[in-house]
Amino acid sequence: MKILYLLFALVFLVLQGAPEFSQARSSRRRCRRAGGICFSGPCPRNYRFAGICSRKYSCCQQRDFE
Structure with a gap:
């Protein structure tokens, strides 16, 4: 039974270090810092x-109407 806990921890560490997951997380942070919001599909x-948050998400900023 203890081996299941170790296996779960190993899978979690592998997924956490996967480039797609970490890249998407940093792209979302970058979008928020720029004043944008991640939307699914087009803006x-x-x-x-x-910009792009991830494959299916676009970084969109609200337009200024003056």
């Missing part, structure tokens, strides 16, 4: 494209 009408 809504009142937002402009500012």
